[in-house]
Amino acid sequence: MIEQLLSPHQINSAPLQAHIRPQQVGACGYGFGGSVALELLRRSHLVTAASGSTNYLASQKWASPCEQPQLLIQSPANPGLSPIFKRARKRAYLYTTPQLTPAKLTTLSRSFFAASFAYQPFNFAQLF
Numbered sequence: 568m569i570e571q572l573l574s575p576h577q578i579n580s581a582p583l584q585a586h587i588r589p590q591q592v593g594a595c596g597y598g599f600g601g602s603v604a605l606e607l608l609r610r611s612h613l614v615t616a617a618s619g620s621t622n623y624l625a626s627q628k629w630a631s632p633c634e635q636p637q638l639l640i641q642s643p644a645n646p647g648l649s650p651i652f653k654r655a656r657k658r659a660y661l662y663t664t665p666q667l668t669p670a671k672l673t674t675l676s677r678s679f680f681a682a683s684f685a686y687q688p689f690n691f692a693q694l695f
Contacts, residue, residue, distance in 0.1 A: 570613065591684040593617060595676045597667070601640070608635050616683040618676040620667055622647040632656045636683035638675065640667060660689055671695075 593616045594604035601619030608617035620640035624647070636658040639648040643663050652661040662675060674694055682689040 588684075589613065590615065591680075593676075593680045593683070595619070595672075595680075596621070597669075597672060599623075605637065605639075608637060609633060616680055618672075618679050620672060624648075624651065630654075633659070636679070636689075638662065638679040638689070640664065640672070640675065642667070658683065658689075660691065662691055 592613050594607045594614050595618040596602070596604035597620045599621070601621030602624055604617045605619040605621070605624060607614045614635075616636040616638075618638040618640070622641060622645035632654045633651075634656045637655065638660045639652050640662045641648045641664075643665055646663065648661060652659055660679065664671070675691060678691065678694055679689050
């Protein structure tokens with residue numbers, strides 16, 4: 568979808584193109600959406616950072632390290648993202664919380680994307 572919006576042949580999307588920074592496209596999701604967001608980070612050259620709260624990633628691509636910024640959010644009951652975090656090369660953050668509310672996910676993701684796009688370290692400890 569982003570590729571279509573950014574295509575110079577898409578005349579109807581010209582008003583939207585002015586608001587999209589191709590170097591700062593992030594994906595965020597919860598549950599299966601978190602898996603999709605993290606998978607987009609691995610598969611799309613346009614997604615430069617991802618935040619995902621999930622306990623399941625099926626892709627074999629996660630067996631190799633990821634260098635793009637990623638925020639992995641998991642519950643202590645299902646710490647399935649810990650191995651992915653351990654394989655990450657840089658700019659990966661693992662946040663474990665017993666209860667993730669939509670407001671907390673939004674706050675975490677918004678701050679993470681702001682830090683990632685500014686090439687700064689992300690410090691989630693000062694958020695809560």
